[in-house]
Amino acid sequence: MTSPTSSFDIRRPLGRFVLGGLAHVGRVSLLVFEIFRGLAEWRVWLPRTIEEAANIGLGSLPIILLVAGFAGAVTALQTGYQFTGNIPYYVAGSLIVESVVLELGPVLTGLILAGRIGARYAAELGTMRVTEQIDALETLGRSPASHLVIPRVLAGIVMIPILTIIANITGVLSGWIAVQQVMPVTNHDFEYGARIFWHPFDAWYSVIKGFAFAVCITVVSCYFGFSTEQGAEGVGKSTTSAVVASCVMILLLDTVLAKLLLK
Amino acid sequence: MIELHDVRKRFGQQVVLDGVDFTVQDGETVALLGPSGCGKSVLLKHVVGLIRQDAGTVVVDGMDVAHLKRDALRRLRSTIGYVFQNGALFDSMNVFENVRLGITNEDQFRDMDYCRERVARCLKLVNLTQDTAEKYPAQLSGGMRKRVGISRAIAGTPKYLLYDEPTSGLDPVNADIIDDLVKSLAAELGVTSVMVTHDVRGAMRVADRLALLTSGRIVQQGTPKEFMESTVPEVREFLERDFGNLNFAA
Numbered sequence: 001m002t003s004p005t006s007s008f009d010i011r012r013p014l015g016r017f018v019l020g021g022l023a024h025v026g027r028v029s030l031l032v033f034e035i036f037r038g039l040a041e042w043r044v045w046l047p048r049t050i051e052e053a054a055n056i057g058l059g060s061l062p063i064i065l066l067v068a069g070f071a072g073a074v075t076a077l078q079t080g081y082q083f084t085g086n087i088p089y090y091v092a093g094s095l096i097v098e099s100v101v102l103e104l105g106p107v108l109t110g111l112i113l114a115g116r117i118g119a120r121y122a123a124e125l126g127t128m129r130v131t132e133q134i135d136a137l138e139t140l141g142r143s144p145a146s147h148l149v150i151p152r153v154l155a156g157i158v159m160i161p162i163l164t165i166i167a168n169i170t171g172v173l174s175g176w177i178a179v180q181q182v183m184p185v186t187n188h189d190f191e192y193g194a195r196i197f198w199h200p201f202d203a204w205y206s207v208i209k210g211f212a213f214a215v216c217i218t219v220v221s222c223y224f225g226f227s228t229e230q231g232a233e234g235v236g237k238s239t240t241s242a243v244v245a246s247c248v249m250i251l252l253l254d255t256v257l258a259k260l261l262l263k
Numbered sequence: 264m265i266e267l268h269d270v271r272k273r274f275g276q277q278v279v280l281d282g283v284d285f286t287v288q289d290g291e292t293v294a295l296l297g298p299s300g301c302g303k304s305v306l307l308k309h310v311v312g313l314i315r316q317d318a319g320t321v322v323v324d325g326m327d328v329a330h331l332k333r334d335a336l337r338r339l340r341s342t343i344g345y346v347f348q349n350g351a352l353f354d355s356m357n358v359f360e361n362v363r364l365g366i367t368n369e370d371q372f373r374d375m376d377y378c379r380e381r382v383a384r385c386l387k388l389v390n391l392t393q394d395t396a397e398k399y400p401a402q403l404s405g406g407m408r409k410r411v412g413i414s415r416a417i418a419g420t421p422k423y424l425l426y427d428e429p430t431s432g433l434d435p436v437n438a439d440i441i442d443d444l445v446k447s448l449a450a451e452l453g454v455t456s457v458m459v460t461h462d463v464r465g466a467m468r469v470a471d472r473l474a475l476l477t478s479g480r481i482v483q484q485g486t487p488k489e490f491m492e493s494t495v496p497e498v499r500e501f502l503e504r505d506f507g508n509l510n511f512a513a
Binding site for chain 1: 308311313337338340341343345347348349351352353354364365367373415419
């Protein structure tokens with residue numbers, strides 16, 4: 001057993017880690033509280049939310065289409081590679097649709113947007129923090145939550161589930177086309193396979209995941225942006241932390257939601 | 264009136280303010296001097312409630328800033344114009360929108376005619392032309408940014424104006440322009456001004472009273488004349504840095 005007087009005492013870094021984690025949780029909770037309190041100032045956040053939503057939606061669409069298209073196609077090609085023996089061809093349809101809708105569509109969209117939107121939010125707010133723009137808002141008697149956080153969070157909550165749906169449709173369509181290049185699957189087979197294992201809840205599950213990832217990406221990246229300290233280096237650090245934390249949270253949420261909702 | 268009594272503040276192990284007593288009377292212009300990193304800006308941020316002291320009291324207009332509720336603090340802040348060191352202008356907004364945000368009365372803020380008129384007047388007060396209103400902060404020079412920052416601070420017709428290093432990073436000509444502006448605004452608007460600076464010459468020209476903050480304490484307060492004649496070693500040392508050998512006090 002390690003004695004407290006030995007050169008390395010594991011309790012010290014562990015304690016610091018736990019306290020640091022709890023401090024983050026506390027500060028995120030305060031930010032969420034500020035978000036709810038700021039919702040009353042709809043005249044401030046509504047126009048900015050619309051602007052931000054257009055920005056997120058249109059700006060992210062090309063990369064979402066590209067990644068979802070390739071993800072669907074690769075799933076189809078790997079399905080073709082693994083199909084041997086007496087497995088009916090229509091199973092390819094169910095496999096591709098379920099893989100894309102339940103997992104690839106929402107998770108890849110989440111991870112891409114954690115990089116694209118999360119990094120942008122953290123860098124923008126971090127720069128505003130170190131250049132005292134957030135302090136300036138406060139001295140003008142205005143709420144930074146209403147002006148800066150709510151529009152970003154709401155825009156994400158509206159647009160990320162929509163982008164997830166678009167990613168799902170793109171992935172399924174590209175998988176449909178690609179699978180016909182490697183296997184003799186007819187349109188009828190694919191459609192039959194897609195329908196046979198389909199539950200209407202699958203679509204809801206995908207959207208719920210998109211919503212959960214949206215909350216996670218936007219709140220986490222705004223939090224790290226707001227907590228930025230010490231100039232350009234601090235902005236870099238908080239941007240990296242925002243992306244890493246968002247990605248880890250997305251994977252955690254993915255597991256938790258699968259366990260809770262898929263029964 | 265702004266009153267700080269025995270204000271103490273530390274960041275980690277570093278003691279920044281170590282029992283500061285500092286008072287600014289209504290209508291006064293006070294320059295808070297001190298070397299870089301001595302806590303001048305930290306002190307100023309206490310006045311507007313951006314930083315909370317560890318001990319002591321900060322009282323503005325009879326209100327204890329650290330214990331104000333959210334709405335009361337917001338109301339107090341609407342009476343204080345704060346000019347940040349680098350302007351702290353919002354990059355995504357043009358000059359008009361930046362200055363408009365300084366109009367703290369919500370009814371006036373929503374009245375676009377009032378806003379246009381008020382922004383034009385504030386820009387004129389800081390000697391900026393109307394075409395500046397359409398420009399973005401990135402298109403402005405350092406001196407112009409500071410002037411827009413001042414313009415935003417006065418847009419809400421404040422009672423107090425707090426300047427955080429308004430002349431830092433400016434060439435002597437632009438620094439003089441800003442100093443003149445601080446002086447003329449105090450006279451025209453009748454505001455109480457506190458200017459944090461390490462530029463002694465500028466402070467002497469502008470302020471009714473000076474205070475020197477060093478090692479977390481105010482070591483001397485007084486008129487420019489009293490300051491020049493001071494025998495406090497920290498004051499002599501600080502003034503000599505700017506003026507060289509001090510034999511010109513007379």
